[in-house]
Amino acid sequence: MPKRLRGKRSASWPPGMSWAALPSSAKDATPESVLTSFALMPPEYVLEHLQTQVDGLTDAEAQARKVIKGANVLPTQRPPSWILTLLAAIPNPFNVLLVFLAIINASVPDRNWAGITVLLCMVTISVLVRFWQEYRSRLAVFHLQSSITNSLKVRRQYMGSQVVVDGIREATESPVMERDLVPGDIVVLSPGCIVPADCLVLEASFLRISQSTWTGETDPVAKVANPVGDKEATLFDLPNLAFMGTSVVSGNGLAVVLRTGADVLIATMAKELKKKREKNAFEKGIRNVSFMLIGFMCVMVPVVLVISGKRTGDWNAAALFSISVAVGLVPEMLPAIVNANLARGAYVLSKMKAIVKRLDSVQNVGAMSILCSDKTGTLTRDEITLCQYLDYTGAENAAVLKLATVDAHIQGSNGNNIDSAILKHRLSDGKPVGVAQYEKVASIPFTFERRRSACIVRGATGQNILICKGAFDEVLSLCSTVRHNGTTLPLDEGKIKALQTQANALNKEGYRVLLIAEKQLDKVDVGDEDSLGHLESRMTLEGLLSFIDPPKEDAAESIAQLKDLGVEVKVLTGDSLPVAINVCQSLALLGPGDASDDDVQAITGPQLAQLEGSDEFDATVKKCTVFAKLTPNQKALVVGSLRDAGHCVGMLGDGINDCMALRKADVGISVHSGASVAKDCADLILTEKGLGIIVASVKTGRITHGNTIKYIKMVASSNFGNVFSVVSASAWLPYQPMLGIQLLTQNLLYDISQIAVPWDRVDPEYVQAPKRWNTLDLLRFVIVLGPTSSVIDILTYVIGWFYFGVQSETDEEKVKMFRAHWFLQGLLTQTLIVHLLRTAKVPFFQSRCTVPLALSTGAIMLIGFSIPWIPPFQTALGFARPAVPYVGFLAAELLLYCFEVQLVKMIYVRIFKTWL
Template sequence: MIRREHLPRAARPRIAPASAGTPPDISKALQTASRTDAGQVLLGLHSSPQGLDESQAQALRKQFGSNEVRHDQPPSWWVHLWQCYRNPFNLLLTALALISWITEDMKAALVIGSMVGLSTVLRFLQESRSSKAAERLKAMVSNTATVLRPAPGTASALRIEVPMRELVPGDVIALSAGDMIPADCRLLAAKDLFISQSALTGEAMPMEKFCIDRRGPEAGVLERENLLFMGTSVVSGTATALIVHTGSRTFFGALAQRVTAVDQGISAFQAGINRVSWVLIRFMLVMAPLVLVINGVAKGDWWEAALFALSIAVGLTPEMLPMIVTATLAKGAVVMSRRKVIVKRLEAIHNFGAMDVLCTDKTGTLTQDRIVLERHTNAWGEASDHVLQMAYLNSFHQTGLKNLLDKAVLNHAEMQLETRLQTAWRKIDEVPFDFARRRMSVVVGMEDGGGSEHLLVCKGALEEILSVCTSVERGDDVLPLDADLLARIHGIASELNTQGLRVVAVASRVLAAGAQRPAQVAYGVADEAALTLLGYVAFLDPPKESTAPALRALAEHGVAVKVLTGDNELVVRKVCGDVGIEAGRVVPGREIDELDDAGLRTLVERHQVFAKLTPAHKERIVRALHANGHVVGFMGDGINDAPALRAADIGISVDGAVDVAKESADIILLEKSLMVLEQGVVEGRRTFANMLKYIKLTASSNFGNVFSVLVASAFLPFLPMLPLHLLVQNLLYDVSQIAIPFDNVDAEFLRKPQSWNPADLGRFMLFFGPLSSVFDVLTYAVMWFAFSANTVAHQALFQSGWFVEGLLSQTLIVHLIRTRKIPFLQSRAAWPLLAMGAAIAAAGIWLPMGRLAHYFRLQTLPLAYFPWLAAMLAGYATLTQAVKGWYARRYGWQ
């Protein structure tokens, strides 16, 4: 199945036309299928109008394989390993390792190599696990097509749902509004069929398709009116089509290499990572040369100063960032899957947590999605079985997009009506539903074939039905539709709406049949004229009991909910009132048409509820909110929601949605519930919080160390720490951070949307980095004066003292900065982070005290050093906690 919507939103390329590079054999085969008679194409594929039987399909499946585009396959393991290695941080470390090896400093080369290997392997293992987990999660989301199979012993066909990946050439599929085209197809039958081919051509307007191509031989493949292409979707109408090509043999699959060759740009998430990385790089570009110059001038050994400066540069690079990011995102995706939220793109978790506006439809989200037919009345509001009968004929015989309203009509009529109307009437034709007309019609005739008349029954939104009505039925009388009667009709409908009922109008018209109407002339939209209004069917979709608490929970977490619906203003106001939404003024879609983009940006900030919307209206509202600086989520499940799902920062759909909606979404809910959504928002913020912790901790801690080096370089006759010491310290610290993805997050952090803020990171480094330097300088003084480590001969003792103090202060700062509260008392880290920190602290103390001290050019510390160390760490914790409170009050705490 096509996964191009999994690309970052800023990077979804359009594929060029066939003339730009489609393989000639595929174009030629499609052109041949277009020009050849449909019966001959069926014969050539050993199929029939009733489709393939299951044994034929299984044999062809073995021959052709899965109906999937191969370019979406993950890279081989060695390519993936190379991709995990080739980040700027690892390349810098590799260069330093090579320099150390060339200068025969094998210890430094070994430590640096270990850092590179650890970072690369951990990222490789984590991403491999994440990729497999993501594929398993995606497999939980169903994507099916309606396939025709021959009914045993008859000449008719059965309709069954088959996973799209199992389709084969020769399958005959049924299509209706909202379906994705799963393969390249030749049309066998079509009724008012409009296809969106924008994914292939870039054309925004849908193209009408027919069974017979009317274009000349010079027309291109995409211009053929009787061909359908993988990756496109049905906007309106119905059709049956024969699959000609599947998988990589499709037009889309043949151009897969051109898709991957297009510069895909970067997502908002990756842009945020890059901005943060550049903040760190700028600090590195300033600090490393300073260290080089100061130590070169002061010590006179420029080569040693250069190696030390490179070590400082390494210390400022968060080399574990790619692994930490991948691990936190993957953990978040797995946790969300347990809550019935499937993440199609890991990076979408960031937008989930940053979302501050959620746009949602009414039906099934605020309401139970359990629609029941409450009333069937004439235009005067009086109960009428005749209206129910006509609504039943319409719903039973239509083959397009059967929605919950149709199902409610069928269920209610079969319980209420004594005779089964389908035995008395046969279907002649239909005019499918589309979102411009907002109505659909079926044309029926008497089953016995008698009579010279057909009956057109039309059902749809009240205003759209009234626009094509000229009269109203009451009993045996037919009255002209004048202004007074129109006002009465609107009043009755409004009264039903205020009770929370959704009103659908039913109208009819008697049409000439037989010799008076040529058989080859199909019925169409033009026949929906001069109708007689019969009455209404009114539906109730009660609000969910969980909606009100879910909306309160979203509000507490800083997410504003805006309702975008195609329903009537009165109905949506009633539902909003029931679930606790202050509707205020309900903005109708017609008002949006009158506004330019600037006016709409102002309007969407002032109002919460929008009604009578078209798909274009929903998309414009989402784009306007995005232009105002909001991170916008959109939740929808219909074909009319697809444009808005694509426009939103995070598209949210449900497993039962139409194909095009699921393909447009970033996140799929297995349960259509706002409460599930609120849990997903919280998990997204928890994931982002742990990523941000690593960046803030590493940046401020490493910057503090570098600042301390600058101070020490100004007056010490030797290096305050050897390059090897810096590298080992950095390696141990990086290992301690592996557990950050599993850390707890304070509830306060989860209450508001969070996003990247590089300016805050720079300020945070400047405030909290030098705090550790204060106690580093005190450590210098203690080693210099208390332990007489003040000559080149005693530099190993000095360096060992600072090595231990520096590593333990870095380990301690993890717990100080991970929370705004008092660490260990008011907020405690998760046990993996506590255990890893304790292990690294123990290793840091053991290195100068154990048997390997000489290998790392360290020296055993006297026991009198450790009371001083405890005092330093206690003072550091106290000062940091005090500054943290002041900083949070002044700048906030992200």
């Protein structure tokens, strides 16, 4: 291609056409259609359409275009909206329940404004806690993405340039920030560069780009400046297109920017992924618990209304009392405590290098029973390593390594990751391979068409040596002899078979095998560098090289820890099956025979596709550990199948091709260096890639779940016990045992006593298995433990009736005193039960709470005990001074209560094999 593409105006391109207009051949405005149209045009027409030249835009024109198109950033990379985050924090089942109760409270004639205020305050606190944590996390993710800024060389025509050719100022290649690119910019592509926008390749010199974030294919794709693309090719097979987010592996090139910002292909997927997600495990659990509480209210409120109304004859008072019972059944601080628990977990995870985007994910990662993980960079180092350098018999040979090192050194900037691995390798004594005595004469970089590289060097003796390194079949076909112990032997069928057997064995173990050969040349044999290919014949085969992406040092230990925690790891990769099996066997994810035909635990995408829609699909997904060569849709199908089987599924991925699976999972996990759209889909973002952080996150999630379910079980069982006691009292006592304001105050103090639950610890045994919401278990717990606390309440009734003679509603002072007694007993036992129910062990002796929880419960017990004795509170709440002798009864009741609950707990655990 000529250096300066001018482009001859075609009749199909009317004068004055806007650079922002769609190509006339585009079927629609979708990125797929527009990019395909550009790829099928001659490059000069593309430049003319974009009103640019190969020397680039002027700086003024680039600034003007940026005003029109905006910054070159994805919609997901823009600051989060605080108002949208706030609105998203409101619709929570618990919040809706509390608002519903507040509306009912406000609709009756004798409104309890204190109760209404408390309910609405709890909703407000819950919303603000959730909003603050999620907004802060999303802001942190935005800053994290913004901190990863890329600058690259761009050709711009600056007005200060003094060199003018054909009326055009000489272009200057200068660094420009990625966000400042506009359509028509000419960008320079070099190794390590991240493609900053959707581009058309104008010039290419052995240019290879990795599209693994899109396709999952690990091998880079050769890019060329085709005059016209193949009309039958798929979008990612068009060789003259480079897509935003892909990376240049080797070679160099020049490309024109076609689309930026919200118009690029990756932005289309980001918009599609904005669609509503399925409810995750946490959301389903919260919904079920809410329904259970509503069911309790629907049953208990009418019962209390009928019993109280018939007993007293005052149906208005009975209605108000039944509403108080409804409020008493629902833990007022439940949303606030749940969100505080999640926020606490998110804070702990942030210290472990994990950013929580959605608070729900804190508990979901603890409930996770299966983790679907990619391989590259998570289980492996994401770095090709040279493992062996062998002669044809399989013996290690330093001469093979030396020749490979010379070729890799000569390739220089045109080298690839294989060359980098060779140059990093050291001899067995730890010393580097010396190559200083070799002088470069010529070289041919690796191309996917040739599948080999070559160089000619001059040694210390002045002898020219051709070194060829490449794929097994390509190099073998060019050799006629083989080296063995310094002797050159004919390459006969026996030696070829021995080489093939050796290479096949290494391939089955997941190694990549290359051959290396050499040839002594006369000086007259060296011609033009572009025509060296004719020299690659009748070479001497020196040996073979094996490479692999080795497992991370901590991967095996992390997988073992996850297994101990009850989390099964499944590998979803775009790599070949042998490579995936080799890595998984080295990490003990697969045994030596697990990939055999008799017991298949590994499968490829094409094989899995044949099972889609059948019952065998789900059975295969459940059985297999390794899934290779999967499409993005197949990854999502695997995750969905596991979820349908009742598992809480986590998905760890960082590519665009992982996005569908990330959205499908209960908890999507990505890394800070992943594709922007993948981070947008994720619930949890790791600032370092590896399973070690996942292990810590699982433990933290289970502690968070433990403290949440601990609170729900404690408060729900206590509240149900209170209501059960109220119903019993209503059927027996001729007066209301407690006023609505007293019941509300008692519940509020009890809830405040548990405000430090998020800072509590859980027993080590609790974190050893996945934890999920279990409404049946919660219902069983409430039904068993609720009446247990009512036994002490009924004992208080008996003491009040027979010892203190509170048997008639006409003696108002005695009734007020009785209410003070029951208030004291109810509050102290409810607060004490925090310590009794927080562990399956013996409290205070085998398991102790944290200092914050001890202080909060101790303070509330002290405050609660003081309230009935203080005159202003007596008047405000309708109490009379408690009888001094009752203090002795109260101490005995508390002691009896501890023994009773511990006995019930032991029986419960023995029968149901679970506690929290």
